[in-house]
Amino acid sequence: EAQVTQNPRYLITVTGKKLTVTCSQNMNHEYMSWYRQDPGLGLRQIYYSMNVEVTDKGDVPEGYKVSRKEKRNFPLILESPSPNQTSLYFCASSLRGLVYEQYFGPGTRLTVT
């Protein structure tokens, strides 16, 4: 089944403890992206990647890192999480950029205390 998977789905952590949220797609898509969703603010893009080793900032990249070493994986790294990064995170992929539809993962709910 074609899908985008994220792990973990739920995570509670403490301020400053590095964490990684993984994202993987099995559709051979070139484009991948991370969003965060907060009440009243909608979905905001964090980072995106047009292809392997090509990443770029979205609208809210501060406090996040990404890497794209393989086509199928696009992990989101929080080196020193803070409470304002408590949010619902979505990973998405598309065949080749945004002219194609994006497929979203199920989301990761992160709480930083």
Added chain:
Amino acid sequence: DAKTTQPNSMESNEEEPVHLPCNHSTISGTDYIHWYRQLPSQGPEYVIHGLTSNVNNRMASLAIAEDRKSSTLILHRATLRDAAVYYCILRGVFGNEKLTFGTGTRLTIIP
């Protein structure tokens, strides 16, 4: 980036057509209009997109005004499963692979 304006919420009766409006008065000539929806407790889902002409697919139709300052997403026969938040998004094409979602329209379907 050009901005879109959507009503915060709408209601519709089951099995009737639904017209979801979107205003984008500052749209540029090369901006595409994308629609996504988000069902409860799920990630967003692509619905449709277009540039100038009206578009149809298995999920919906997109009607774009002649001056492109507004568009309407049409669900031809609403079901309870169509209850979701619908996002109208503009996407530029030149060196811009970002999508900026607004807060969308929450559609409630009345049985």
